[in-house]
Amino acid sequence: MPEYDAVVIGAGNGGLTGALTLARAGRKVLLLERHNVPGGCATSFVRGRFEFEVALHQLSGMGSAERPGPLRAVLNDLGVMDKLEFVEMENLYRVVWPDTFDITLRAERNAIVETLQDRFPKEKENIPRFFDLVYGFSMEMVQGLFFKDPEISKEKYPLFFKYALTPTRKVLDEYFSDPLLKAVLSIYWSYAGVPPTWLSFGDFAIMLFAYIEFKPYHLKGGSQALSNALLDEFINNGGEVRFNCGAKKIATKGGRVTGVVTEQGDTVQTRYVLSNASMLQTYLDLMDPDQVPRETLEGFRSTSIGPSAFSIYMGFDCEPEELGIQETTNFITTTTDMDKAFARWKTMEQQGVALFTCYDVSDPDFSPPGTCQAAFVSLQYGDPWSLVPPHQYYDAKYRYAEGMMELAEKAFPGVRGHIEEMEIATPMTHLRYLGHLGGAIYGHDQYTKDTPYFMANRSPVQGLYFAGAWAMQGGFQPTLTSGRSAAKGILKSMAKK
Amino acid sequence: MSLKDVIHDIEGYQDIKSEIAVLKKYGFDYSAQRGRLDSILDMLHPKKLRLCVSEIIDETKSAKTLRLVPVQGYLPPFQAGQYISLVVEIGGVVTSRDYSMSSSPSQIGYYDVTVRRVGDGFVSEYLLDEAKPGDEFASSSPAGNFYYNPLIHGRDLVFIAGGSGITPFMSMIREVAGRGLDRRIHLFYGSQSPDDIIFGQEIEDLSRRHSNITWTSVISDPPQGYQGRAGFISADLMKEVLGDLSDRMFFLCGPEAMYTFCRKELAGLGVPGRRMRNEMYGPPKNITACQGWPEYIDADATVSVSMKGGKTITVRSTEPLMNSLERNGIVIPSLCRSGECSLCRTKLLKGKVFQPEGVKLRKSDRQFGYIHPCMAYPISDIEILLQ
Numbered sequence A: 001m002p003e004y005d006a007v008v009i010g011a012g013n014g015g016l017t018g019a020l021t022l023a024r025a026g027r028k029v030l031l032l033e034r035h036n037v038p039g040g041c042a043t044s045f046v047r048g049r050f051e052f053e054v055a056l057h058q059l060s061g062m063g064s065a066e067r068p069g070p071l072r073a074v075l076n077d078l079g080v081m082d083k084l085e086f087v088e089m090e091n092l093y094r095v096v097w098p099d100t101f102d103i104t105l106r107a108e109r110n111a112i113v114e115t116l117q118d119r120f121p122k123e124k125e126n127i128p129r130f131f132d133l134v135y136g137f138s139m140e141m142v143q144g145l146f147f148k149d150p151e152i153s154k155e156k157y158p159l160f161f162k163y164a165l166t167p168t169r170k171v172l173d174e175y176f177s178d179p180l181l182k183a184v185l186s187i188y189w190s191y192a193g194v195p196p197t198w199l200s201f202g203d204f205a206i207m208l209f210a211y212i213e214f215k216p217y218h219l220k221g222g223s224q225a226l227s228n229a230l231l232d233e234f235i236n237n238g239g240e241v242r243f244n245c246g247a248k249k250i251a252t253k254g255g256r257v258t259g260v261v262t263e264q265g266d267t268v269q270t271r272y273v274l275s276n277a278s279m280l281q282t283y284l285d286l287m288d289p290d291q292v293p294r295e296t297l298e299g300f301r302s303t304s305i306g307p308s309a310f311s312i313y314m315g316f317d318c319e320p321e322e323l324g325i326q327e328t329t330n331f332i333t334t335t336t337d338m339d340k341a342f343a344r345w346k347t348m349e350q351q352g353v354a355l356f357t358c359y360d361v362s363d364p365d366f367s368p369p370g371t372c373q374a375a376f377v378s379l380q381y382g383d384p385w386s387l388v389p390p391h392q393y394y395d396a397k398y399r400y401a402e403g404m405m406e407l408a409e410k411a412f413p414g415v416r417g418h419i420e421e422m423e424i425a426t427p428m429t430h431l432r433y434l435g436h437l438g439g440a441i442y443g444h445d446q447y448t449k450d451t452p453y454f455m456a457n458r459s460p461v462q463g464l465y466f467a468g469a470w471a472m473q474g475g476f477q478p479t480l481t482s483g484r485s486a487a488k489g490i491l492k493s494m495a496k497k
Numbered sequence B: 001m002s003l004k005d006v007i008h009d010i011e012g013y014q015d016i017k018s019e020i021a022v023l024k025k026y027g028f029d030y031s032a033q034r035g036r037l038d039s040i041l042d043m044l045h046p047k048k049l050r051l052c053v054s055e056i057i058d059e060t061k062s063a064k065t066l067r068l069v070p071v072q073g074y075l076p077p078f079q080a081g082q083y084i085s086l087v088v089e090i091g092g093v094v095t096s097r098d099y100s101m102s103s104s105p106s107q108i109g110y111y112d113v114t115v116r117r118v119g120d121g122f123v124s125e126y127l128l129d130e131a132k133p134g135d136e137f138a139s140s141s142p143a144g145n146f147y148y149n150p151l152i153h154g155r156d157l158v159f160i161a162g163g164s165g166i167t168p169f170m171s172m173i174r175e176v177a178g179r180g181l182d183r184r185i186h187l188f189y190g191s192q193s194p195d196d197i198i199f200g201q202e203i204e205d206l207s208r209r210h211s212n213i214t215w216t217s218v219i220s221d222p223p224q225g226y227q228g229r230a231g232f233i234s235a236d237l238m239k240e241v242l243g244d245l246s247d248r249m250f251f252l253c254g255p256e257a258m259y260t261f262c263r264k265e266l267a268g269l270g271v272p273g274r275r276m277r278n279e280m281y282g283p284p285k286n287i288t289a290c291q292g293w294p295e296y297i298d299a300d301a302t303v304s305v306s307m308k309g310g311k312t313i314t315v316r317s318t319e320p321l322m323n324s325l326e327r328n329g330i331v332i333p334s335l336c337r338s339g340e341c342s343l344c345r346t347k348l349l350k351g352k353v354f355q356p357e358g359v360k361l362r363k364s365d366r367q368f369g370y371i372h373p374c375m376a377y378p379i380s381d382i383e384i385l386l387q
């Protein structure tokens, strides 16, 4: 029976960085992936002349070579930087409420403050105060938490202790009265998947801070280039990968991992498994029920499966300007009521907020000359889709997409007339390609109660580790980082033996 | 000291702790979700299907319809125009070929596939001459991107079919007629001789009963005294039959030569590229005639293919690598067999392959040395990594 130091299940961001970290440490690693390409969400697919980016809209935490952010440091460490070319976005985002309001914010603190003061003169004083808070809080969080200050205390880090778990909405209400300003400032809530009412200020502030300070990024070749680079480096370090080959069972004995059975029925021996499959799936379907402590499953009772996405990928037969597209990142909104917009994610109703990203604006080589592409996305839960009878699935998909396109046309009149290729992905599509319940792209819901402060992420099964959105938090930066951290945990445990 | 020791000092911490405690008691019980993921997947996109031939219908002297029913469970839904990849084992060789469903997606009890003889075809010959009711086959789920999209294709459709290329259109026509959909269809259907017209009677009947469905049959090799239209589906013919071409959406399915010809004709009539869509056609009949094929390699050249950590085989340069592998008992995953879907994606470690235009590699796959063996022709000794 073949033997490996570790088996990694799933080649999403977390699985890839985890596998690579282990391989670079000289361990013998097998990486199993159900699908035929690495990346999970971080992938692309080709239709006609276009290679559509599936997931990455704005990469956070990169920073420039001179002012590297935490993610750049991780990728540097993993030895993949020289295979990749990153593209910095100048603007944070545009928020457009068709026929009502339109604003673009640069990814620069002072510029944002000025632009907002200009548009919201009544809130002139409040705006810089709010940014003082966001920055003050974030600096404390970086110092106290990320750099693990051994003298961390309420007195030393007052903002952190006051605001980390406060709902974002409460802070916004404290500082501002204009609902439109609040909506514009907090629009990244849709990246977190939780509306300001339930999103912790800690999560929100650090996200806004990081996107402004380290700038939003994209990369040449899209997120698939990153996945391919990580896998290539893994192979170069002696790693073995099998595609179209999911893990079927994790074998355990006396509460310790002993091996993995693949979908093809092969068994491999190992004492360590790093799972990039969802935690739920790992415990429910990859392990025998009697090998999973009851408390472990019960621990999930306080969590809920997070949102998936509904995306329309469009390839146009013209340049962005011809369609009136001037920004890479466009949030199209029709409401300032974020709770209502969020509630719609759980239904088949028309969306209130959606994100229209045209990569070609910041990277003209993204699509072939004379063309451009856009990804138009709204988060949505898997539940309403799992209730659609299979034979009505395609009709339902087009009906929903039609509503989205009507919204897109309001912001970009005439876009529909230039579409050469279109592909539509529903939560069921993500469920199929990721193997996650609900098609969840950020793991479980990330309400304040689900932040890492409250999570016991140590598995009760010896040798079983987790990486990816379900293990910590969704998004590129967290998942890429989580794989490396989990692998370091494994290496530490191996060293003890 | 670490955060753990002072975490309760964060404002709101205790409240959330209590909330969690309550939820742990009354929250959602996930243990009932065992197996749920697979059951959802199986309804829409099962990995594999097992199909049984329930009936074989003679269509023309060279074409038959195989009616396929599920061995157990349900058939997943498809969009008219999609295909399944049917797996066959012939003389010890396991291979697969794509067949578009010709039945309507509304017909949920079976899939019809209609197979036409291609001369010395390996699989078509087997399906036409050997398959019988009761035979079982494995197949993929329905796949493919040749279908109608109501968001962008409009209501005025023109179908251009050549030979067995009628099959996806038959599914679309049957769906539009059967569900009374608000779409206008004109079908141009090119066949070699009048005996080759598959579904001729049914199309004629449907076009009599449905004013939104019309068709023109065109015969390329008309017999003496043939009264109908003869020749090719040309610009003149389309202009004459259709009149105004604006806002029409053209779908093409047939042999490679037909695409080249008809697309040019349509472009000449001012039809923009986004208003034409064609189905894939599999590997070209004669790869040495493809643009970019290295002239110094003749039709019967052979090279060696070694699999890292495995065996080495000798193959013909002019056969798709995938077929050569299958011939040697090495089956790699496949679906479109036309270079488009990337399911067969394989890493090339050494040597060179020729991939004709139309092979849809991701940019970064190209950068990191991946190839699509279903449409890759080894033109030097090569080494590949099977993953």
Ligand SMILES: Cc1cc2nc3c(=O)[nH]c(=O)nc-3n(C[C@H](O)[C@H](O)[C@H](O)COP(=O)(O)OP(=O)(O)OC[C@H]3O[C@@H](n4cnc5c(N)ncnc54)[C@H](O)[C@@H]3O)c2cc1C
Binding pocket: A009, A010, A011, A012, A013, A014, A015, A032, A033, A034, A035, A038, A039, A040, A041, A042, A054, A055, A056, A057, A058, A059, A060, A245, A246, A247, A248, A276, A277, A278, A309, A311, A377, A430, A433, A434, A435, A436, A441, A442, A443, A467, A468, A469, A470, A473, A474, A475, A476, A477, A479, A480
């Ligand atoms: C439309 C969309 C837009 C997004 N936009 C952004 C954005 O702009 N910025 C951002 O930061 N994030 C964004 N995200 C989120 C981000 O892409 C994800 O949170 C992140 O990529 C998840 O990584 P992961 O490590 O959890 O693995 P996943 O991507 O979830 O991959 C898990 C992998 O495990 C495999 N697997 C599962 N079960 C098994 C098994 N049993 N055996 C073998 N393999 C298995 C799956 O096939 C998959 O490859 C977006 C996501 C989507 C879909």
Ligand SMILES: Cc1cc2nc3c(=O)[nH]c(=O)nc-3n(C[C@H](O)[C@H](O)[C@H](O)COP(=O)(O)OP(=O)(O)OC[C@H]3O[C@@H](n4cnc5c(N)ncnc54)[C@H](O)[C@@H]3O)c2cc1C
Binding pocket: B083, B097, B098, B099, B100, B101, B113, B114, B115, B116, B117, B118, B119, B120, B121, B122, B123, B124, B125, B144, B164, B167, B168, B279, B280, B281, B282, B285, B286, B318, B319, B336, B337, B338
């Ligand atoms: C998306 C899609 C949908 C399709 N739908 C249908 C359908 O509905 N009905 C239908 O009848 N067909 C359909 N086809 C075509 C079908 O998949 C097969 O290609 C067809 O049946 C021929 O397969 P074969 O095994 O019989 O021929 P093959 O053995 O694959 O041969 C095909 C041709 O290639 C030549 N050839 C074979 N081997 C070589 C070689 N080594 N070197 C050079 N030339 C060679 C043969 O002479 C023959 O002319 C579809 C194809 C695609 C891609």
Ligand code: FES
Binding pocket: B333, B334, B335, B336, B337, B338, B339, B340, B341, B342, B343, B344, B345, B372, B373, B374, B375
């Ligand atoms: S089988 Fe689809 S690309 Fe090869």
